[in-house]
Each structure stands twice: as C-alpha cells, then as structure tokens.
Amino acid sequence: MPREAPYLAVADALRARIVAGEWAVGGRLPSRARLAVAYGVGRNVVQRAVDRLIAEGLLEGRAGSGTYVRTPRERLPMIRARRHGRGGHPATALTERGRAGAWDFHTRVRVPAPGAIAGRLAIAPGDPCVSTHYEFLADGVPVQLSHSWEPLALTGGTPVVLPEQGPLAGKGVVERMRAIGVSVETVAELPRPARATREQAHLLGIAVGDLVLCIERTLYDAGGRPVETADIVIPDARREVLYEFAVDQRRQPSS
Secondary structure, rough: OOOOOHHHHHHHHHHHHHOOOOOOOOOOOOHHHHHHHHHOOOOOHHHHHHHHHHHHOEEEEEEEOOOOOOOOOOOOEEEEEEEEEEOOOOOEEEEOOOOOOOEEEEEEEEEEEHHHHHHHHHHOOOOOEEEEEEEEEEEEEEEEEEEEEEHHHHHOOOOOOOOOOOOOOOOOOOHHHHHOOOEEEEEEEEEEEEEEEEHHHHHHHHOOEEEEEEEEEEEOOOOOEEEEEEEEEEEOOEEEEEEOOOOOOOOOOOO
C-alpha cells in the first residue's frame, strides 16, 4: 500500500496533541523550525500540515506572531430535506438551528448565460437570464451564499419574473413556478468541497482558502426541463450539511 504523505502524518500527530490538550485554546504552537526538527521533516512539510489544520478550524495563524490553537466553533446543522409539498410535488427545503433570519439580494435581468450555466439550464450560451445573488445571515453571522439563474424565456412577462419582488416575493422557486403553470418535480444537488475564493471569504467573513461546501443545485419541471440552477456556498467551519429524504414505502421491495 502507498505510504501516507509526510505532511498528513505530521497533521495527524499535531491534531492528536491538540485534542489531548497539550496546547490549550489560545496557546501558541512551537515554531515551524522546531516542529520540523521534532518530526524529522522539512519546514515545507510542517507548513502543509499546519495549513491543513488551519483549514479544519483547529488552528489559526496570526501575522507576525505565530500559530495558535483556535477556539472551537459550533458547527450548526443545515438539513436539506426532500419532502412532498402541496400537490404532491417534491421540493428541497433548507432548515437549521439558528436559521437564516436575514438576507440580502441583488437581482439583474437579461444577464447573458455563461457557458456552464447555459449547459445546466439547457439553453444556448448568451441567452438572457434572471440572475440573483443572495447573502444569508444567522444571528448576524454570514452562513451561506447563493447565486441563482433562471431562463428569462420562462418567466419573462409574468408577475414572478423577479424572485424577491412581486406577488410571490420570497416564496421560493417551486411556488413561483407553480403560479405560472410550471410544476417543479425534481431537485438535483451536486455537493463539492472547495476552498474559499477571495470574494467568498470577504462575504462570509472567513479566511481565503478556508473549506467551503459548494452545492450545484438544479430544479426540473415534470417534463425534465431545467427551470432554475444555483451555486450555493456554505462555510465548513460554521455549518455541516445533512441530507434527509423521506422513504416512499410504496416502492420498497418485499423481503
């Protein structure tokens, strides 16, 4: 079997010492040079190990001062549950302790669809869309970003063309689409771990390179047509995502 990368072994050893309480919360770790000597590795190996523990939220670096044991952060659960709503249509809902109680948004109309978004919406690149950026807060702390795209050909000229304005403002994609005769029946989500970009870090109040969960979500109507797609970004240090699905007993195989 391949040998574990040296920096992972050092990270495991440091993690064990932190968990054991060898360094108290707020305590300063030895210098990179001392750790390199202690573990018989190069400073670059120690740097990678420390960077990994910083990304995990166990350590924090302070410019010009050193590396310290970070105060543990409570990771509150975000539960993404697929349930049947009114009319028997399934939808994915987001719930959490400390649920986002405030949000900000910015909507633009007639935004040309980038190539990747066009592919997800089954439209041509450059086709006009309604684009909405969201920033969600829980207890005054940023907990989620979302960038939503809807084909203008679908909602243009209707009362629901603007997601956060009009008679169904804030009701969500499923309700808005139902109002114009479009039945949303399928939600597909593709989660991927990633590192926070500079813009994401600024908006979420985290460090550049911190772990985030990126969820690529697309909603489809009864005929399989994509009606909305979104990129959702959740900071790993603050939230953990739990997928919860109802079991359809009628389709269970007999034992």
